[in-house]
Amino acid sequence: MRELSQKIKTTAVELGFGRVGIVPVTPLDVETPRLLDWLTSGNNGRMAWLERETAKRADPSMIFPGALSMIVVAQNYFTPHKHSSNPTQGKISRYAWGDDYHDVVREKLVKLLARIKELNPEANGKICVDTTPIMEKAWAVRAGVGWLGKHSNVITTDHGSWVFLGEIILDIELEYDTETVDDHCGTCTACIDACPTDAITQPYVVDSRRCISYATIELRDENIPTEIASNLEGWLYGCDICQDVCPWNRFAKPSKEDRFEPRDDETSVDLDRLLSMTHEEYVERFRRSAMKRAKLGGLKRNASALRKQYLEGG
Ligand code: B12
Ligand code: SF4
Structure with a gap:
């Protein structure tokens, strides 16, 4: 198990992911009540789709039966460009400057899953990038990828918050990461x-x-x-x-x-x-x-x- 987990991490780094963590799939007992409070207060606005699948968001085994392990990756998307200060131009947020990250991150996770299947033909997995009803930020925090910043995005020590999150849910056991990253926001507001x-x-x-x-x-x-x-x-x-x-x-x-x-x-x-x-x-x-x-x-x-x-x- 240890060797397989290590090979998965090495492959993830070779594919260009800046951080990778592996954790067991267990219900999100602390985060789910917070999600429900957030929804009850109407913080989702018109995003009614966030209300529809709360049970799945709380427990990924409802999305992928037999789920045992969650691999979480972070993909750095920072490129050192600036916005025009001309008011006749509308600013695009950094995450949408290049090609759609859903495709880019998914493509890399497809390669990672193929490698996992080569190493263990018994393994089955589900790839998630943004659109699957799981709480990606909560899993990233659990997996030691980073901490939840006060702006509610995950911050990594190496790439800041300019990272996309992606996951593979697997039906095999792996060796798990137990260390999380401390909250480094301190008194900053x-x-x-x-x-x-x-x-x-x-x-x-x-x-x-x-x-x-x-x-x-x-x-x-x-x-x-x-x-x-x-x-x-x-x-x-x-x-x-x-x-x-x-x-x-x-x-x-x-x-x-x-x-x-x-x-x-x-x-x-x-x-x-x-x-x-x-x-x-x-x-x-x-x-x-x-x-x-x-x-x-x-x-x-x-x-x-x-x-x-x-x-x-x-
Ligand atoms: C819905 C959504 C949005 C919504 C709601 C934002 C939000 N804060 O969740 C809107 C449209 C506003 C949005 C905006 C953006 N999004 Co968005 N979004 C999502 C999506 C699809 C679901 C997130 C979700 O479940 N929200 C529900 C709320 C309840 O979750 P939460 O904020 O994490 O809530 C937690 C905290 O409130 C916490 N909490 C509450 N009280 C307390 C107290 C303490 C002490 C602590 C520690 C925690 C805590 O507990 C809650 C549960 O964990 C995810 C993808 C996914 N499937 O997860 C992407 C995702 C979060 N988005 C992403 C991005 C990039 C953005 C934007 C930066 C895009 C942009 N540049 O415009 C902005 C950032 C705005 C911001 N400041 O959050 C990335 C974030 C990557 C990262 N580094 O974290 C994600 C993960 C997509 C991805 N795969 O990369 N998004
Ligand atoms: S929470 Fe962040 S992304 Fe949303 S309006 Fe404020 S500064 Fe902009």
Whole structure:
């Protein structure tokens, strides 16, 4: 078991994952009541899908019967580029500059699972990247990948919070990591103080209804609430403010994954260009990009809100 676990970790590092941890699959007894409290307070906004599968989120064996082990990986996505400060441009959050991470991380996990099956043909596994109803951040903390920052993203000591999370749930036993990473946030409240919409309502808790990331990506088919729309601070898609100010991100090292380099060298998009974009141009520009999630209508709505703000001198 020890040898297999070690080989899995070595392969994960060879595939470019910055951190990897392995833990047994047991119900999330501390985190689940917190998830339920969060939902009861309405912090999920219109993301009703978070309410539907709480039992699965609490216990991955409901998603993958026979689940015994959880491998958690972190993929560094930091590339050292900046945003345009021109208000006629809308900022794209760092995670969506390059190719869609769902595809990039999944592709690597497919390779990792294939290697595990080579080493142990009895093993079966399920790959998860974001969309599977599991609490990825809670598993990453358990697996010693990092700690939950006050902005509620997982922070690693090597790459800060600029990491995507991914998992393989397995039906075999492995040797487990027992060490977690201490919470290194200390008395710092930089993320809470910097959030322009006061979305971090208490340390570790984000109210999606106030979060620019939610408003510009997940809130569909309605206008952005006025108090958020007047505080977008130039963000067209997602928001990185709470992570940009985090001291742990000062020492981030560039990712070796070229696919996270900005597509078309763009970290921002010209608002007028977006507002006049046809569906065909949209398909071409955002093919294989995570930004497809907001759809062209959503991006145009966000661009209009930003344009209104700079025309009003806000
Ligand atoms: C729903 C969701 C969102 C929502 C809600 C955000 C949130 N805080 O959960 C919205 C749309 C706002 C969002 C935004 C973003 N997201 Co998002 N999102 C998710 C998703 C799909 C589910 C997360 C979830 O279960 N939330 C529910 C709440 C209850 O979970 P929670 O915040 O972790 O709650 C815990 C804390 O409140 C804690 N807690 C409560 N009280 C206390 C007290 C103490 C003392 C402590 C220690 C803890 C604690 O307990 C709760 C349970 O563990 C995950 C993927 C996945 N399947 O897990 C990606 C994920 C979390 N998102 C991710 C990213 C990258 C982002 C953005 C950075 C994108 C962007 N640049 O715009 C922003 C960050 C905004 C922010 N500050 O959180 C990454 C985060 C990677 C990382 N390093 O952690 C994930 C893991 C996707 C991935 N596979 O990489 N996201
Ligand atoms: S992503 Fe932006 S709006 Fe959301 S909590 Fe962080 S700083 Fe606030």
